[in-house]
Amino acid sequence: MSGIEFRAERKAARLHDPRKGFELVTVESEVRRDPLTDESARVCHFALTAAPPADLDAIVSQSRTHCPFCPEKVEAITPRFPDELVPGGRLRRGDALLFPNLFPYDDVSAIAVLCAEHFHAMDAIPERIVVDGLTAARDFIRLAAPAFDGRGASGIVTWNYMPAAGATQVHPHMQVIVTTSPGNGPGRRVAAERAWFERHRLPYGAMLVDAERDGPRWIGEAGGIAWLAPFAPAGLLGDAQAVFARAATVADLDDADIAAFAAGLVRVLRGFAARGLWSFNLCLLPAPFGADGAHRLTARLLPRLYLNPALHVSDVAYLHLLLEERFAMAWPEDVAAALRAIWTAAA
Numbered sequence: 001m002s003g004i005e006f007r008a009e010r011k012a013a014r015l016h017d018p019r020k021g022f023e024l025v026t027v028e029s030e031v032r033r034d035p036l037t038d039e040s041a042r043v044c045h046f047a048l049t050a051a052p053p054a055d056l057d058a059i060v061s062q063s064r065t066h067c068p069f070c071p072e073k074v075e076a077i078t079p080r081f082p083d084e085l086v087p088g089g090r091l092r093r094g095d096a097l098l099f100p101n102l103f104p105y106d107d108v109s110a111i112a113v114l115c116a117e118h119f120h121a122m123d124a125i126p127e128r129i130v131v132d133g134l135t136a137a138r139d140f141i142r143l144a145a146p147a148f149d150g151r152g153a154s155g156i157v158t159w160n161y162m163p164a165a166g167a168t169q170v171h172p173h174m175q176v177i178v179t180t181s182p183g184n185g186p187g188r189r190v191a192a193e194r195a196w197f198e199r200h201r202l203p204y205g206a207m208l209v210d211a212e213r214d215g216p217r218w219i220g221e222a223g224g225i226a227w228l229a230p231f232a233p234a235g236l237l238g239d240a241q242a243v244f245a246r247a248a249t250v251a252d253l254d255d256a257d258i259a260a261f262a263a264g265l266v267r268v269l270r271g272f273a274a275r276g277l278w279s280f281n282l283c284l285l286p287a288p289f290g291a292d293g294a295h296r297l298t299a300r301l302l303p304r305l306y307l308n309p310a311l312h313v314s315d316v317a318y319l320h321l322l323l324e325e326r327f328a329m330a331w332p333e334d335v336a337a338a339l340r341a342i343w344t345a346a347a
Contacts, residue, residue: 003200004211006231007033034232036204037192041232041326042319051237051276051305059163060119060170069113069171078102078111085147091140094132098140101175108144108178112136118171122161122280123273129172130262133159134250137176138258141251144178145289154182155250157284164279164315165304186285190295193287197294205243205296216333219268220343223260227268227343229336233328235302236315237275238335240268242299249286249297261299267346268301271339277303 011029016022029044064070068077079100080089085108091098095116101109114133120126134157141155159174160167196204209226212218219227224245233239242264247253265282272280281302287295307313319327
C-alpha cells in the first residue's frame with residue numbers, strides 16, 4: 001500500500017582499527033526515520049550481540065522475602081479503591097488482583113498483580129497470567145472511563161518486568177492509569193495518526209501492516225493482531241510492535257483479542273529470551289476514549305538489559321534521555337528473522 005516511506009541515511013566513519021593492526025577502515029551506521037512521526041533512530045555496528053548474563057537466582061531469592069505482592073501479604077498491605085469506583089475496593093480476574101497504586105502516577109492509578117507465583121522466567125511466562133492481568137486492566141479502565149467523559153482521557157497499560165526495566169518488584173505486575181496526560185510520546189503519536197488519517201483517509205496502523213506484511217520486518221499475525229519489528233528501533237538489541245486490527249483502546253478489547261495478544265506476546269518473549277535477554281518494558285498505546293477511526297491500538301515491547309551486570313550499567317544513556325533519539329545495535333530485519341522463526345515453530 002502506498003503512502004508509507006521507510007527512510008534511512010547511511011553514515012560512514014573512518015578510523016585506524018587496533019584490532020586490524022591499525023588498518024584504515026570504514027565503519028557504517030544508519031539513521032532511520034519513523035514513518036509516522038519522523039523521529040530518528042540510530043542503528044550502529046555491533047559492539048554487543050547478546051545480553052551479558054545476570055544472576056537471576058540471586059535477584060529472585062532476595063526479592064521474595066519482602067515481596068508485597070505474594071499471596072500471604074498482598075491483601076493485608078495493599079490499598080483499596082473507593083467503592084464508588086471499584087465495588088469492594090479491589091478487582092480480581094482469574095489469578096490477577098488489581099488495586100490502587102500506593103504511590104499513584106495520576107488521578108486514577110492502579111497496580112495489577114498477575115499471579116500468585118513470585119517469578120516466571122521470561123521464556124516461560126504463561127499465557128494465562130497475561131490474559132488475567134490484561135482482562136483486569138480492561139475491566140478497570142471501563143469502570144474508570146465514565147468519570148472522564150468529554151475530557152479526552154486515555155487508559156494506558158504498562159508492564160515493567162524485572163529490575164533492568166525499572167521494576168521495583170520482581171513479582172509480575174502491570175501498571176494501569178486512566179489519564180488526560182498520557183505522556184509526550186503517546187500525545188505526539190496520536191496527533192501524528194490524526195494528521196495521517198486526514199491526508200490518507202486510512203488509519204496509519206492498517207497501512208503499516210499492509211506495507212510490512214511478509215516483508216523483512218514481519219514476525220507473524222494471529223487473531224487480528226500483527227507483530228513486526230519496527231523500522232526505527234527503540235531497543236538496544238531490538239524491539240517488537242503489535243498492531244490490533246479491531247481496537248483503538250484497551251477498553252475496546254474483547255476476550256478473544258486478549259487471548260490472541262497473550263499468545264503472540266509469549267512467543268515473542270521466548271524469541272528475545274533466546275538471545276539471553278531477561279527483562280522488558282511493555283506498553284499498550286491507545287487512542288483517547290471516543291476517538292474516531294484514525295487510530296489503532298498498538299503495543300510496543302522493548303527488551304531491557306544491563307550492559308555490565310557487575311556494575312549495573314544501564315542500556316539507556318544520553319542519546320535516549322538528553323538527545324531524545326532511539327539507539328540500537330541490532331538491525332530490525334535480523335531481529336524479525338529470529339523472532340519469526342520462533343513464531344513459526346510455535347504455530
